Amino acid sequence: PAPASPWRLRGLTDVTRQPSVLPPLARDAPGPLAGLLVVESTNRVQGPLAGHVLGLLGADVVRLEPPGGDPLRGVPPMAGRTSARFLALNRGKRAMETDLKSGAGRRAALRLVACAHAFLHNWAPGRAAAFGLDHDDLALVRSSLVYAQAGGWAETLPPPQPMGTDYLVQAYSGVAALLAGPGEPPAPSLMTLTDVLGGLISAEGVTAALVARARTGTGVRASTALIDAARLLRSTAPAARGTPGAAVVTDLAAMAGDPAYAGAFEVTPHAVHSRAPWSFAHLKEAT
Incomplete structure (x- = not known):
């Protein structure tokens, strides 16, 4: 068995419907999002990291996982019988196993979302509609919901878009070229920069949407993407090839x-x- 660890997932217990008006924040609250329920259906790094940040801010985060659990649970390096990366990205969350492709699984997800303040996913384009869980579907059960999507390419590429992975986004955006040394070919960072920054941007989008929801009383849609993270990295990086008449020193x-x-x-x-x-x-x- 896995060793005792504060990173273990807690089982999903009863979840009650939350009021549309955001609850007041208690003086002893663990964070500014305490008392808020966030439902996430995410994989890889970007989406789970966004949910993790929301949890660090005090939100109660519940994951929807496919039958058998998230495949990332079994990806080395392992901490006991569970992936160390999975535990790092999902500690403190609760989880519910459900098959979103089935009618029963979809209904279970809708019942949970009806109790939530925010829903977060990083599905590929078209999957939300295929599941019957897109923005309009969820608005029927929770009109005040913050609906957040952490995507890959946004509207940068026309359909059909390639898979929105960190390395592809680094290569396409030019981030990989910025990381290369003089005379070296472009090479993406193994630190998955756009995944990590993309997760932080997604969490920021959810919190901003929650503020807008509190001020307007209506549901809000928040969309972010890995390509947004790449653009931010490029906008803050020194000019790689200098400017006319002036050399640029970057280190x-x-x-x-x-x-x-x-x-x-x-x-x-x-x-x-x-x-x-x-x-x-x-x-x-x-x-």
């Missing part, structure tokens, strides 16, 4: 060898350290 090691920055760095065998952040302004004014 401390290169700056340490530039005479214009002499004296601003201390070089050790293992690292380059900036002595003082205000040194840069002084040096640039002097050049």
Whole structure:
């Protein structure tokens, strides 16, 4: 058996219908989303991470998993009999096994969503409609619901779209090229950057939608995508090839060898350290 761990999933117990008006926040609440129920049907990293962040903010997160459980449960490295990555992304959540392709499974999901404040999924385009669980379907059972989708490509590519995976999005968006060193071919980061940032953006979208719901009293739809995360990474990255008449230095090691920055760095065998952040302004004014 798996060792005792605070990351274990708790079994789903009775869930009661929540009022349309968001409940007041208690003084001893564990987070700003305490008292809110979020139902998620997600896989891989982006969606589960979004639900995890909402749980860290205090929400009660319930996962809908297919018969036999999420396949990620069995992906190494393992912590006991369960994937360590799965536990890291889903600790503190509850789970309900249901076959959304069956009438009984769909009805069970609708009963649960009718009690919720938000529903989150990262299904491929068209799957929500195929399940009978798209925005319009769920609005019939919960008109004040926040309906959130964490997608891959948004409207960037016409249908049929390729699978929206982190590595494909890094390659298509140019993030992989930004990560390559001089003379190196583009290579996506193994840290799955768009998955992680995409999960954070999705959680931010849900919280923003909850604020809008509280102010308007009506349901809100929130859509985010991995390509949004890639665009954000590119918008905040230094220009890779410089600007006309000016070279762009993107790392401390290169700056340490530039005479214009002499004296601003201390070089050790293992690292380059900036002595003082205000040194840069002084040096640039002097050049």
